[in-house]
Amino acid sequence: MTDCLFCKIIAGNIPSKKVYEDDKAFAFEDIRPQAPTHVLIVPKKHIVDIKEATEQDAELIGYCNLVAAKIARERDLKHGYRTVYNVGPDAGQTVFHLHLHLLGGRQLHWPPG
Ligand code: AMP
Numbered sequence: 370m371t372d373c374l375f376c377k378i379i380a381g382n383i384p385s386k387k388v389y390e391d392d393k394a395f396a397f398e399d400i401r402p403q404a405p406t407h408v409l410i411v412p413k414k415h416i417v418d419i420k421e422a423t424e425q426d427a428e429l430i431g432y433c434n435l436v437a438a439k440i441a442r443e444r445d446l447k448h449g450y451r452t453v454y455n456v457g458p459d460a461g462q463t464v465f466h467l468h469l470h471l472l473g474g475r476q477l478h479w480p481p482g
Pocket residue numbers: 374383385397398399400401402409454455461462463464465
């Protein structure tokens with residue numbers, strides 16, 4: 370997708386603070402961090418969001434969760450962390466390229482606001 374912010378970040382056309390990259394996934398620091406660790410994990414494939422994903426994407430979506438766990442281990446988030454998809458306007462989704470938020474490094478409230 371040419372007109373997608375996160376595709377441009379993955380391609381390196383918009384700068385980001387890269388945390389992780391392999392052939393399937395890319396992870397970078399959120400520009401407006403909501404916790405000491407706030408990393409976005411995105412599949413390199415342009416998928417709009419989880420509700421637009423198909424069974425063909427199942428492995429890739431699962432893989433992004435494992436990348437999040439790997440980053441959490443590297444950050445030593447042994448007291449816990451949260452992974453979140455914001456889906457649609459009620460959840461405040463603003464970017465329409467599937468991304469998993471990894472939040473940690475502070476006490477996270479439940480239920481989330
Ligand atoms: P969401 O509300 O789930 O769609 O999350 C989009 C996230 O992308 C927000 O947490 C933003 O702070 C973050 N974001 C927007 N633009 C950038 C950018 N250029 N670099 C890094 N993170 C960004």
